[in-house]
Amino acid sequence: MKNNYRNICAAAVIALALASCGKGFVDLKPVSSTTTGNFYQTEEDFRNAVNGAYNSLRAGGNYGGDSYVFGEIRSDNSTPVASGSVTDQDEFDRFYIRTTNPYINNRWSNSYTAIARCNAILDRIDAITMNAATKDRYKAEAKFLRALYYFNLVRTFGDVPLVLKEITNPDEGYQYGRNPIGEVYAQIEKDLAEAAAVLPPSYTAAADRGRATQGAAKAILGRVLLTEKKYGPAAEQLKAVIDSKKYDLVPVYADFFKVNNKNNVEAIFDVQYKSGGVGQGNGWPNAFAPQNSGNAVIMFGGGGNNILLTTW
Amino acid sequence: MRLAITVTGLAISSLGNSGLSWERNEQLDLGLDIGLLQNRISLSVDYYDRITKDLLLSVNVPTLTGFGSAFKNIGRMSNKGIEFGVSSYNFVGAFTWNTSANLSFNRNKVLALGPTGAPILSGSGVGETNITMIGHPIGSFYGYKQLGIFRDAADLHTNPHDNTTRPGDVKYEDVTGDGILDAKDRTIIGNNQPDFIYGINNTFSFKGIDLGISLQGTQGGQILNLSRRFFENLEGGGNNLSIVKDRWRSPENPGNGKVPRANARTTGNNNAVSSRWVEDGSYLRIQNISLGYKLPKAWVDRINLSQVRIYASAQNLHTWSKYLNFNPEVSNYEGPLTGGVDYGSYPLAKTVTFGINIGF
Numbered sequence: 001m002k003n004n005y006r007n008i009c010a011a012a013v014i015a016l017a018l019a020s021c022g023k024g025f026v027d028l029k030p031v032s033s034t035t036t037g038n039f040y041q042t043e044e045d046f047r048n049a050v051n052g053a054y055n056s057l058r059a060g061g062n063y064g065g066d067s068y069v070f071g072e073i074r075s076d077n078s079t080p081v082a083s084g085s086v087t088d089q090d091e092f093d094r095f096y097i098r099t100t101n102p103y104i105n106n107r108w109s110n111s112y113t114a115i116a117r118c119n120a121i122l123d124r125i126d127a128i129t130m131n132a133a134t135k136d137r138y139k140a141e142a143k144f145l146r147a148l149y150y151f152n153l154v155r156t157f158g159d160v161p162l163v164l165k166e167i168t169n170p171d172e173g174y175q176y177g178r179n180p181i182g183e184v185y186a187q188i189e190k191d192l193a194e195a196a197a198v199l200p201p202s203y204t205a206a207a208d209r210g211r212a213t214q215g216a217a218k219a220i221l222g223r224v225l226l227t228e229k230k231y232g233p234a235a236e237q238l239k240a241v242i243d244s245k246k247y248d249l250v251p252v253y254a255d256f257f258k259v260n261n262k263n264n265v266e267a268i269f270d271v272q273y274k275s276g277g278v279g280q281g282n283g284w285p286n287a288f289a290p291q292n293s294g295n296a297v298i299m300f301g302g303g304g305n306n307i308l309l310t311t312w
Numbered sequence: 313m314r315l316a317i318t319v320t321g322l323a324i325s326s327l328g329n330s331g332l333s334w335e336r337n338e339q340l341d342l343g344l345d346i347g348l349l350q351n352r353i354s355l356s357v358d359y360y361d362r363i364t365k366d367l368l369l370s371v372n373v374p375t376l377t378g379f380g381s382a383f384k385n386i387g388r389m390s391n392k393g394i395e396f397g398v399s400s401y402n403f404v405g406a407f408t409w410n411t412s413a414n415l416s417f418n419r420n421k422v423l424a425l426g427p428t429g430a431p432i433l434s435g436s437g438v439g440e441t442n443i444t445m446i447g448h449p450i451g452s453f454y455g456y457k458q459l460g461i462f463r464d465a466a467d468l469h470t471n472p473h474d475n476t477t478r479p480g481d482v483k484y485e486d487v488t489g490d491g492i493l494d495a496k497d498r499t500i501i502g503n504n505q506p507d508f509i510y511g512i513n514n515t516f517s518f519k520g521i522d523l524g525i526s527l528q529g530t531q532g533g534q535i536l537n538l539s540r541r542f543f544e545n546l547e548g549g550g551n552n553l554s555i556v557k558d559r560w561r562s563p564e565n566p567g568n569g570k571v572p573r574a575n576a577r578t579t580g581n582n583n584a585v586s587s588r589w590v591e592d593g594s595y596l597r598i599q600n601i602s603l604g605y606k607l608p609k610a611w612v613d614r615i616n617l618s619q620v621r622i623y624a625s626a627q628n629l630h631t632w633s634k635y636l637n638f639n640p641e642v643s644n645y646e647g648p649l650t651g652g653v654d655y656g657s658y659p660l661a662k663t664v665t666f667g668i669n670i671g672f
Binding site for chain 2: 034035036039045048049050051052053054055056087090094096098099100102105108109112113115116117119120161163167168169170171172173174176206207209274278280
């Protein structure tokens with residue numbers, strides 16, 4: 001009898017619980033994972049989002065492992081090692097790049113992933129209440145990065161789709177076609193000019209090292225203008241960088257590239273890495289270490305994989 | 313100054329789709345069950361015709377969205393088939409023998425895809441390996457079609473080829489017929505769907521001894537064995553399968569017309585995803601054999617137990633197949649769009665178990 005009483009009580013509790021289940025009960029957002037529904041709300045969120053946009057600089061198709069394939073393999077400075085059954089680098093070396101080449105695909109998709117991160121920041125930040133100066137700086141950083149990514153895209157592919165807002169539905173992707181080179185360069189110039197007007201000349205906090213500065217925006221704008229053969233305006237931007245007195249040449253040229261000389265006085269904009277086997281390192285030294293040198297030259301599987309420097 | 317500063321960052325990793333819904337099925341089933349000879353033999357036949365709508369698939373989307381793929385309700389697919397089953401009591405009494413067998417045929421076809429009907433290309437590891445296209449089975453293999461091997465310079469000069477191709481390299485079909493061999497010449501080169509699958513179980517018992525044998529097999533399905541890009545690469549970097557003995561060596565000694573020349577430097581696109589790697593995946597496998605002996609009741613009673621059975625059982629004892637890699641029942645990549653691709657899969661374990669069941 002006592003048992004029965006307990007069962008009835010339990011049933012009543014369950015019935016009450018069920019009765020109180022409204023629509024909200026099954027329409028909850030996950031609290032343990034970050035979604036676009038619960039992110040992009042605070043200044044802290046946007047700091048993380050801007051850092052995420054910088055993180056794309058390290059992607060293979062941007063400044064990570066693949067960029068020497070675009071910049072060096074095609075020259076006679078270096079040749080790829082014949083590797084396995086894969087011709088991907090050989091296709092660059094000897095100019096028979098197939099449409100299925102993964103490096104081509106990576107540059108395209110890594111660039112647009114980065115651009116999507118910038119666009120999400122620019123589309124969402126205006127609605128947020130936060131420190132106005134920080135907001136302006138974050139927007140300027142996002143514009144700087146978007147311009148840099150488009151600069152790589154337009155130099156690699158020529159006409160490319162100009163995506164300037166966040167795409168939230170996959171079907172929207174089909175509405176874009178390729179924009180002429182001129183329009184892409186006009187947008188790059190605009191983004192960099194707007195970034196240069198807002199970005200600070202330098203940062204004081206160590207955690208802000210590697211963020212885009214006014215000098216970086218002007219220097220890259222100068223390089224963009226040079227690429228467009230607009231020599232007068234290019235000289236104007238680059239002179240402003242020199243006249244800022246923020247930068248100087250390192251006395252010994254080779255020192256510029258030394259690992260223990262990061263962010264030196266000659267470096268106007270550096271992609272940041274961290275050593276120590278924490279998964280934040282730069283794979284370039286591994287790629288250029290002598291073939292099959294193992295750990296003799298560099299930790300974690302040096303070379304053997306990618307490249308032989310030719311000496312002639 | 314170098315400080316070990318770490319900063320955190322976040323970014324969107326996948327694209328949501330607020331319009332997603334469940335897949336929907338419409339199915340017609342017709343069945344017939346017959347019992348003969350006082351149900352010593354029973355037969356069953358089932359026919360089904362199922363249309364799946366709003367297929368929920370992770371499909372490639374334009375990467376300019378910032379993402380490579382997204383879940384979408386895309387397309388319609390048909391599965392039709394017929395299944396036969398027989399079970400019979402061959403012997404009853406002191407010696408019993410029961411047999412059951414089944415045989416199923418399924419035909420899969422994609423009926424519609426997305427707003428444009430454009431095919432879905434999918435793959436992993438080695439780029440695009442499968443295609444899902446209206447009118448064909450889901451996840452068909454996609455690549456070049458090998459015609460043979462370029463026998464000599466004359467053969468090379470009269471057929472479209474890659475600019476690094478030399479005599480002894482693989483000859484692919486110029487599917488578009490434009491005189492240029494490029495990625496547009498890739499076509500459907502097979503699929504993983506078998507013509508039929510079957511299984512047979514036999515169980516025997518006599519006195520305390522019981523024996524069960526189950527066989528299982530498929531016929532007519534194909535496998536894209538990309539492992540052979542390594543096992544048959546002819547680059548001299550590792551052991552190769554023995555079939556490379558039949559490689560092209562010279563115009564006078566052209567081998568079997570399928571395996572190209574040895575070449576330490578990868579040229580000629582010989583290792584592209586092509587019909588060169590498509591194999592018959594048919595097999596018949598001894599899925600399980602088990603043999604047991606139940607000790608006589610008189611013995612068991614004497615030691616105050618209710619039952620003692622000693623047995624041995626073997627799983628995956630043998631597979632009959634012409635397939636060159638370990639396991640013809642393979643898929644390295646999850647998901648319906650990339651079925652039947654073998655890229656260095658592990659063999660199945662053969663397991664032999666010995667045991668005693670004791671009931672108190």
